[in-house]
Amino acid sequence: MTKKSDSIINPFNGQIVGEMPVSDADDIELSIVRAQKAFQVMRKLPRFVRADILMKAAELVASRRDEFARTIAAEAGKPLYDARGEVARSIFNLKNAAQEARHSAGEEIPLDLDAGVFEYQTTDARGVSTKLADLDHNALAQMRRRVGIARRFPIGTILAIAPFNFPLNLVLHKVAPAIAAGNSVVLKPAPQTPLTSKLLQEVFRDAGLPDGALEVCHCSVPLAEGMVKDERFAMVTFTGSAKVGWHIKSIAGRKKVALELGGNGAVIVAEDADLDLAATRCVRGGMVYGGQYCIGVQRILVHASVREAFEKKLVEKVRACRVGNPMEEGIDVGPVIDENSAKRIQGWIDEAVAQGARELVGGPRAGAVVQPTVLTDTVKGMKVEDEEIFGPVVTLNSFRTFEEAVERANDSRYGLQGGIFTNDIRRAFQAVEDWDVGGLMINDVSIYRIDNMPFGGWKESGVGREGTRYAMDEMSEIKLMVINYV
Structure with a gap:
């Protein structure tokens, strides 16, 4: 049985730019399962491996610069000058994500800041606490025996829903930090501009991204809404209109939601x-x-x-x-x-x-x-x-x-x-x-x-922030480990 595909149209002259396979319910289910399996690989990859994949992707986009620019211009109706500018920004975006993947780290949380907390923690069953005044310097030094280490960990499979106006760079504002943080992604590109996403998926495959870590689903709105509701996704990140964005938030359930919406x-x-x-x-x-x-x-x-x-x-x-x-x-x-x-x-x-x-x-x-x-x-x-x-x-x-x-x-x-x-x-x-x-x-x-700057809005313009490091924070969670080493 022949798979259905959509003809992607140049908005200036109505000519067909290319064909994009349409994902049905079975395709989407397969993509989600593949992405979940890929997450188990991604979460264990060393930082340098994730960084190398992103850097190689940047090199591959640069080598296909003209192909990307002309695809963007044709399917999005973007003038060539601006399409080339978008490709240049995307190369920087990928390189910056590679750097952030290498530099991402936790921090020590000081646990010896408050005397009252110490006295409370040392109170015995009879209600008798250790008073600081009764301790010599050696005993006081023992108060530093606990150290707290906060580290960020990837959260899972992320659903990314992208707009038509920057079909490469705004896609990468979601995909690149997700990969840098160790997540997998199911991408739903804008219906008008999926061909650029298809090219990007090829680039990541050739850059060595694990199978299933970036799935592309060009699908109907009802099927996309089904993914928004699907609890197998840890997060949905959306760029588009305020009306659609707030609707997504209302149906997303318990998962994280990041919205980059409109403005005037x-x-x-x-x-x-x-x-x-x-x-x-x-x-x-x-x-x-x-x-x-x-x-x-x-x-x-x-x-x-x-x-x-x-x-x-x-x-x-x-x-x-x-x-x-x-x-x-x-x-x-x-x-x-x-x-x-x-x-x-x-x-x-x-x-x-x-x-x-x-x-x-x-x-x-x-x-x-x-x-x-x-x-x-x-x-x-x-x-x-x-x-x-x-x-x-x-x-x-x-x-x-x-x-x-x-x-x-x-x-x-x-x-x-x-x-x-x-x-x-x-x-x-x-x-x-x-x-x-x-x-x-x-x-x-x-x-x-x-x-690389923090990007996002107040009021009805959205929630959360993009920009590689800030998006990585959105796409990860903190785990705290406290060690008593004496």
């Missing part, structure tokens, strides 16, 4: 800011790859005294974005992931204009391509302000005091990342205290991310 990133441009830098970075953060970044720039707040000058620079730079086929060199903005998403984004733009917003730059949608758009006079209650648009659209509004700007930026149910352009360090520290976001970028935009 705000950027504040103060009156002392470098306006050219701010405008350039806001365009990069809001328009490139069709704005399909959870940490992308969506709301720009600029001081009233420099509003006119900044608006002119911003609009000019948005108009200069090259829109077209992501497989062509030099393209800045390609399609969004599918035409239905484009229709939704255009609908939100049109709705905002009907409610009183003005379109400073934009244009009609063409298939899955949404023209880079700047809206102004937007207010709370409009979807383009309140929701995550996930498209090449930014809003531009003014403020008069810095406190007002921070309050408006923070007035969101999301709290992933934000940005501030200012030369006043006091404002930076004021903002980080009052603005509830997981990351705040000073003189940069919300889109900035290096793959």
Whole structure:
């Protein structure tokens, strides 16, 4: 019987990029069993073996750099420049995971910190305790006879559910630390971009990863939900929309859950800011790859005294974005992931204009391509302000005091990342205290991310942290051993 497969479609031109086998219930069961068996191997592997596998995988991705970049560009609709950037980040991600695998270690827990605890622990059956005043120096030295050692251990098989917008690097934000910590993984890639995951599985196989330690299941939503509920998984880690993420948490049972969800990133441009830098970075953060970044720039707040000058620079730079086929060199903005998403984004733009917003730059949608758009006079209650648009659209509004700007930026149910352009360090520290976001970028935009930094959000933007070492902590548990050596 021939296995069913899905045709993976280029969102720009509708052409078939490749075929991906579909996992049915029997395939998923086999993958889970294989991954559980592989965990028994992974948990015993020395650190250097895990590190060597990750380093070899980095070398193999580098050797197939162009193949990965073109696959990402074709199935995700990502411009080649950004696809190449994603591959470069992924190579670093793997190398960093290899380093963290070698350096992961426990710590000594001091157990001689409190006199009261000592006296309580030495109380005999008659209620008589050893008083410190009655002890000489030699006796006091015996108080150090216990040493505590805390070590981290891998937790088991991890279910990783990945998004379409970074089909290699966001997959590796889950897979690489899981392997570094000694776990096994069942990966459910985004339905639009599974071919990159298939390539990655080949790379890990060739790098020497034990059989079953990385299983890829391209499957339906009901079957994926069944895996989320399956108690054989020790953890589910998900990147995607807030709606889906919180639903996953509600059905996951007792297992660990890490959620990296949405945002509607705000950027504040103060009156002392470098306006050219701010405008350039806001365009990069809001328009490139069709704005399909959870940490992308969506709301720009600029001081009233420099509003006119900044608006002119911003609009000019948005108009200069090259829109077209992501497989062509030099393209800045390609399609969004599918035409239905484009229709939704255009609908939100049109709705905002009907409610009183003005379109400073934009244009009609063409298939899955949404023209880079700047809206102004937007207010709370409009979807383009309140929701995550996930498209090449930014809003531009003014403020008069810095406190007002921070309050408006923070007035969101999301709290992933934000940005501030200012030369006043006091404002930076004021903002980080009052603005509830997981990351705040000073003189940069919300889109900035290096793959070893702690990454995650407040409020409805998720729970847990990614970034190799921080994800390894999420994917492991502490065991404490106390030794009385006298």
